Amino acid sequence: MRPLPLLTALALLLPLPAEAHRAWMLPSSTVLSGEDVWVTMDAAVSNDLFVFEHVPMRLDGLAVTGPDGAAVKPENSATGKFRSTFDLHLTRPGTYRASLANEFLFASYRLNGEQKRWRGRPENLEKDVPREAEGLKLTQSLQRTDTFVTLGKPNAAALAPSGRGLELRLDTHPNNLAAGEPARFTLLLDGTPAPGVEVEVVRGGARYRDKPDAMRLRSGSDGVVTVTWPGPGMYWLGAETQDERASVPNARRRAIYNATLEVLPQ
Template sequence: MKLSKTLIALALAGAAFSAQAHKPWLLPSSSLVDSKDAWVTVDAAISEGLFDIDHMPLKLDGITITGPDGAKVDMQNATTGRLRSTFDVKMAKPGTYKIALVSQSVMASWKANGEVKRWRGTEAEMAANVPAHAEELNVSRTFGRLETFVSANKTDEAVFKPTGVGLELVPVTHPNDMRAGEEAKWKFLLDGKPAAEQAFSLIPGGVRYRGTLGEIRLSTDAKGEVTFKIPQAGMYLVSSSWPAPPAAQAGQQAGPRPMPPRRVTYAATVEVLPQ
């Protein structure tokens, strides 16, 4: 279980850095349900192809579901298979629900007797595994947030109240009210403050059938806000990270780049409906 949690944390950390890396995702059967008995089924996996079931399941023990009244909601019929996990959410109250996985991890490297040592794990495990005064000690902490949003019979904003930790989406246009070709406006926060000039991307599902990634790259303004249009309907993965990875310099040798002391990532699945 410890190994699985570490792999999940690393996947969350890498989700925003490489379009070809294995990416974790939460994929609801629908983002907006109009029914007296409202349910959604959610697939949860880590895959190479976006929303393809091709690698490994996402463990469900760290996932939380928050209802429109702020109360925690239990997942129903949860199961984990060889390539994906699935669970149902009964939306007993009207409004918007947030399904989220928040991950924190630590990566460290140091030298011992001339040999480079590396370790990955949780903050609680670090003291027992990493010498506090090791030679050339380099420690990087990662905070990752993976989300999706579903609404029953109406949308509301309660679940978007920011926590003030990491990258967060505070939408002006509700993610469950987005339609192809129509203008949408979002705001990103970094530790509770506007995330100015924050780059992010939206990648549509169905890459294996298009043959091209179809990534849309955008950036917020000085207020952390961005106005944009999505040309086509479908499920999209929103992906962002801070700080931005440094650009490769001319003549720079290939190889691992230095780890920043702190790294923050955000990813979410949103559905864009037809007009």
């Protein structure tokens, strides 16, 4: 696993307010038809949504699921200064899900009077952080970033939740969204409905608007979030929660979920 630059690692831990960095994947198209079809995906962390101006998302945790539920190999993967990119060859009709899922442990501590920070795998904590470290604070971060594309008729085999961390059960198909129509999603934490979690929804192109026009919603007692899209476009949906259920002793857990969704005109 190649290490993320420190700025990227810290950006992925930032909270949800409008001024925060956001992690996202952006497909060149989401609904397609024909034969020998390709889609290009961009992946980045940015201040302005869907604009390459901060740091790339690394592709180490990338997994693509095809319409039959089997893994699909991405092609032509590359990481540049501001974004990563890869191609998907859509050889079967149905829905594909591209996911970037990463799990890291973040530590802050003092050593010889200096403040230190570390990021890595939980199994490397004892090796990399000195025993004489003082004021050790640990955060276990689980982050998932999704996007979806469909060739021909949509199906649901690729949409099954993993049961780990924060994610969505897509009660409304993610490639069947229309402006002015409500979409129903269920927020899950470790496979169980997650009530009372704040969800932010932002339409792309905010740098060309006077206001970001972010929608802030909260999951109900059953974990359900209903979004009525104000207009067509590409949207970013993000949610985050913290708890004491980390697998590492004395650590807090931070679970983050992001998705990019296209909403079409009615």
